Amino acid sequence: MEDVIVLIIIVLVASLLQTSTGYGFSIIGTPFLLLIYPAHMAIQVNIILSICLSAFMIFKIRKEVDKSLLIRLVKGSIMGLIFGIFIYLFLDIQLLKMTVGALILILTILLILKLTINRTQNKDFLTGGISGLLTTSIGVPGPPLLLYFSGAGIDKTTLRSTTLAYYLFVYFASLVMQISFGGTSKETWIFSLIAIPPLFAGIMLGQLFFKWISQKAFRVITYIILMFTGVYLLVTSF
Template sequence: MEDLIILVLIVLVASFLQTSTGYGFSIIGTPFLLLIYPAHTAIQVNIILSICLSAFMIFKVRNEVDKSLLFKLIKGSIAGLLFGIFLYLFLDIRLLKMTVGALILILTILLILKLTIKRTSNRDFLTGGISGLLTTSIGVPGPPLLLYFSGAKIDKTTLRSTTLAYYLFVYFASLVMQISFGGTTKETWISSLLAIPPLFAGIMLGQLFFKWISQITFRIITYMILIFTGIYLLATSF
């Protein structure tokens, strides 16, 4: 019962954050799910719920999607997904978490110091590739997108809608690959089913909050999410 309450709270907060900012479900959800589930179960629960969230939300924001950027991210992610499944199956996840955590903190500090990133096609592809790698390996595709889009000063509406559309593809592809190569468990699917009600409650709350959040507040929340992610990944890699 205690684990169920924790699951409900994690999913409620994470889905609220994802819906109101375009990021946060995996960044917040995965670390805390690891407190109550084995690593592969936590990652798959996160991915299943992220697919449900993205599928529900995409119909509301589909007209705001930057389709050119979306296709570049998807194309770039394919190679990353393939390499990431290798890491998921064989690599010491602690090493990957340590490396990613350190890079996120360094780049976030640069963004706070007003680093700007000029968007190019090659950088769009590279961002998608890194995101795909992180999806199949640790179930967290958001940090590369968040860093890149923040540095490129993409507006919050385009950012939220385009990432939701991208997540729908990358999470589904990742789940298929993980199940094909590493299998799944009954616990994964039961836990995911139990988490559906708090997931949709968080979505409703997040949609209300999104209407009132300014671009400046949005950027501050973005930095907080990134700093939390970087610190968490470093702390849990030792």
């Protein structure tokens, strides 16, 4: 029963953050889900709920999506998804988490110091590829997008809508690949079903918060999310 209460709190907070900023469900949800469930179950619960969240939200914000950027991210992610599933199944995920965590912290500091990134089509593809790799391997696609979009100065409305549309594809593809190669469990789907009500409660609250968040506050929240992710990945890699 305690695990269910913790699950509800995690999902409520994570979905609120995801809906109000476009990021945060995996970044906040995955670390805490790993405290109460085995790694593969936690990653799959996170992915299932992320698909539900993105599917619900995309109908409300689909007109705000940057379609050309979305297509490049999706195309870039395909190769990353394939490499990521091999990491998920066979390679040392701890080493990957350590490397990614260190890079996120370094790049976040550079962003705080006003690092700017000039967007190009090749960088769009590369960002999608790295994000795809992290999705199938550790279930966290957000940091590459967050770093890239923040450095490029993309406005919060386009950022939120485009990333949610991208997540819908990349999470679904990742879930299919994980189940095909690594299987799933009945408990994974039961806990995912239990988490649906708090997920939608967080979505409703997050939409209200989004209207109140300024671009400056949005940027600060972005940096906090990135720093938290980097520290978490480093700490849990040892």
